[in-house]
Amino acid sequence: MMSSINLTIRNEGGKDYRAVEQLIREAFWNLYVPGCNEHIIIHNLRKSSDFIPELDFVAEKEGLIVGQIVYSRGIIKMQRGEEKEVIGFGPVSVLPAFQKQGIGSTLINHTINLAKNMGYSAICIYGDPRYYSRLGFRCAEKYDIRTSDAKFAVALQVLELKKGVLNNMPGRFIESAGFAVHENEFAQYDATFPFKEKTENRSQQEFKLLASLRY
Numbered sequence: 174m175m176s177s178i179n180l181t182i183r184n185e186g187g188k189d190y191r192a193v194e195q196l197i198r199e200a201f202w203n204l205y206v207p208g209c210n211e212h213i214i215i216h217n218l219r220k221s222s223d224f225i226p227e228l229d230f231v232a233e234k235e236g237l238i239v240g241q242i243v244y245s246r247g248i249i250k251m252q253r254g255e256e257k258e259v260i261g262f263g264p265v266s267v268l269p270a271f272q273k274q275g276i277g278s279t280l281i282n283h284t285i286n287l288a289k290n291m292g293y294s295a296i297c298i299y300g301d302p303r304y305y306s307r308l309g310f311r312c313a314e315k316y317d318i319r320t321s322d323a324k325f326a327v328a329l330q331v332l333e334l335k336k337g338v339l340n341n342m343p344g345r346f347i348e349s350a351g352f353a354v355h356e357n358e359f360a361q362y363d364a365t366f367p368f369k370e371k372t373e374n375r376s377q378q379e380f381k382l383l384a385s386l387r388y
């Protein structure tokens with residue numbers, strides 16, 4: 174798909190893996206914590222049975238990969254015991270020099286439409302509601318959906334892909350085990366990338382605050 178800003182949206186291929194991980198590392202480094210884990214999370218997610226290759230996309234501009242989005246399956250474990258399959262995206266990122274040009278929204282909207290056509294019921298994500306509410310996401314509390322440890326969280330957001338599909342389905346969102354962080358394994362994999370300094374900064378404080386809004 175080409176947009177008016179010469180952006181190509183296409184599926185990620187095996188030959189793109191390293192470039193995509195580099196991109197993710199550039200976009201997330203020191204943003205939410207000193208360093209970042211997201212490039213290792215995608216590396217693990219791609220090997221997981223929850224990975225959805227049909228929704229794994231990159232955005233390319235003049236041959237350079239400038240953005241990416243990846244989806245995986247998760248579940249809503251309902252209070253009455255049943256499980257409902259949902260999907261989630263993340264990491265999603267755009268190279269810093271290309272941010273705020275609509276590339277992130279284009280990737281998200283493109284894959285939302287595709288996921289709808291593929292028959293998925295809903296998307297659950299953790300992220301900043303100031304961004305995702307613009308794209309149609311609503312706080313999960315509206316649907317009585319909690320975190321895996323049964324809390325409402327401001328960062329947990331939901332988009333129904335079929336209207337009403339989450340009505341009367343109170344439960345807990347459990348994301349793919351592919352998101353689990355293994356400190357030693359992560360440090361080893363990060364060491365295969367060029368050195369970058371870990372620093373503390375203000376965006377990390379903001380993230381801590383957002384992540385703490387659980388009740």
Ligand SMILES: CC(C)(COP(=O)(O)OP(=O)(O)OC[C@H]1O[C@@H](n2cnc3c(N)ncnc32)[C@H](O)[C@@H]1OP(=O)(O)O)[C@@H](O)C(=O)NCCC(=O)NCCS
Binds near residue numbers: 265275276303304
């Ligand atoms: C989040 C991200 C993918 C958005 O991509 P993008 O191409 O910059 O987004 P768009 O151009 O479509 O939209 C940009 C708008 O969203 C806002 N926005 C982006 N991230 C935001 C955030 N975390 N909180 C609030 N607003 C945000 C921008 O301020 C901008 O607003 P403006 O148009 O009023 O200036 C990109 O900023 C990024 O890679 N960030 C670092 C990695 C990251 O945080 N990923 C998401 C983790 S949940």
